[in-house]
Amino acid sequence: AQKVTQAQTEISVVEKEDVTLDCVYETRDTTYYLFWYKQPPSGELVFLIRRNSFDEQNEISGRYSWNFQKSTSSFNFTITASQVVDSAVYFCALSAGANSKLTFGKGITLSVRP
Amino acid sequence: ETGVTQTPRHLVMGMTNKKSLKCEQHLGHNAMYWYKQSAKKPLELMFVYNFKEQTENNSVPSRFSPECPNSSHLFLHLHTLQPEDSALYLCASSQGWAGTGTDTQYFGPGTRLTVL
Numbered sequence: 001a002q003k004v005t006q007a008q009t010e011i012s013v014v015e016k017e018d019v020t021l022d023c024v025y026e027t028r029d030t031t032y033y034l035f036w037y038k039q040p041p042s043g044e045l046v047f048l049i050r051r052n053s054f055d056e057q058n059e060i061s062g063r064y065s066w067n068f069q070k071s072t073s074s075f076n077f078t079i080t081a082s083q084v085v086d087s088a089v090y091f092c093a094l095s096a097g098a099n100s101k102l103t104f105g106k107g108i109t110l111s112v113r114p
Numbered sequence: 115e116t117g118v119t120q121t122p123r124h125l126v127m128g129m130t131n132k133k134s135l136k137c138e139q140h141l142g143h144n145a146m147y148w149y150k151q152s153a154k155k156p157l158e159l160m161f162v163y164n165f166k167e168q169t170e171n172n173s174v175p176s177r178f179s180p181e182c183p184n185s186s187h188l189f190l191h192l193h194t195l196q197p198e199d200s201a202l203y204l205c206a207s208s209q210g211w212a213g214t215g216t217d218t219q220y221f222g223p224g225t226r227l228t229v230l
Binding site: 045102 | 218224
C-alpha cells in the first residue's frame with residue numbers, strides 16, 4: 001500500500017521568507033512517481049512537478065525547488081522569497097507500481113502575509 | 115478553451131433533485147477522472163475512465179452515476195444526494211492508460227456542490 005504524509009497542516013510566513021513544505025512517502029515498489037500540486041482558493045489543482053524514483057536530482061524552477069531523498073523517503077518543496085500569491089494548499093502525491101492510482105497527502109495550507 | 119473545464123462552478127441542490135456535472139478536457143487525453151474533496155479529508159478518487167471505458171469505481175454510491183460519451187467529455191449525474199455529499203468535485207485528465215504512474219493528471223477548477 002502507498003502512503004503520503006504531510007505532517008505540517010498549516011504554515012504562516014511573512015512575505016519574502018523562505019518556506020519548506022515536507023512530504024514523506026511510503027511504498028514497497030521500486031518504481032514510483034512523486035508529484036506536487038498547488039490548490040489556490042479558486043479550487044483548481046495546479047500541477048507543479050513530477051519526479052520518478054530513478055531521478056534523485058534536485059530541481060529548481062524559479063523560486064521553487066524540490067529536494068528528493070530516497071534514503072529518507074522524502075520529497076520536500078521549498079519556496080524561496082515567498083509571495084502573497086503563493087498562499088494556497090499544497091499537496092504531495094505518489095503513484096507506484098503498475099496501474100496504480102495517485103495517493104494524495106492531506107495537504108499543507110500555506111499563508112503568506114504581506 | 116484550454117486545459118480542463120468544469121461546469122457549473124457552483125451548484126446548490128435539494129436532496130430530491132437531479133443534476134449533472136460536466137467536465138471537458140482540451141488536451142487530447144484519453145483518461146479522465148472524478149475526485150471528491152471534502153473539508154478536512156484527502157482527495158478521494160471516485161471513477162476512472164480510459165478510452166471511454168470505466169476502469170475504476172471506488173465503491174461510490176449509486177446516487178452518483180458517471181458517463182463518458184467520448185474521451186473529451188465526462189459527466190457526473192447526481193440524484194437523491196445527501197447533505198454529506200456536499201464537497202468540491204474535481205475532474206482530471208491524463209494522457210494514456212490511467213494509473214500507470216507515468217502520466218501527469220491535470221485538474222479542472224472543480225464544482226462546489228452544496229446539498230440542502
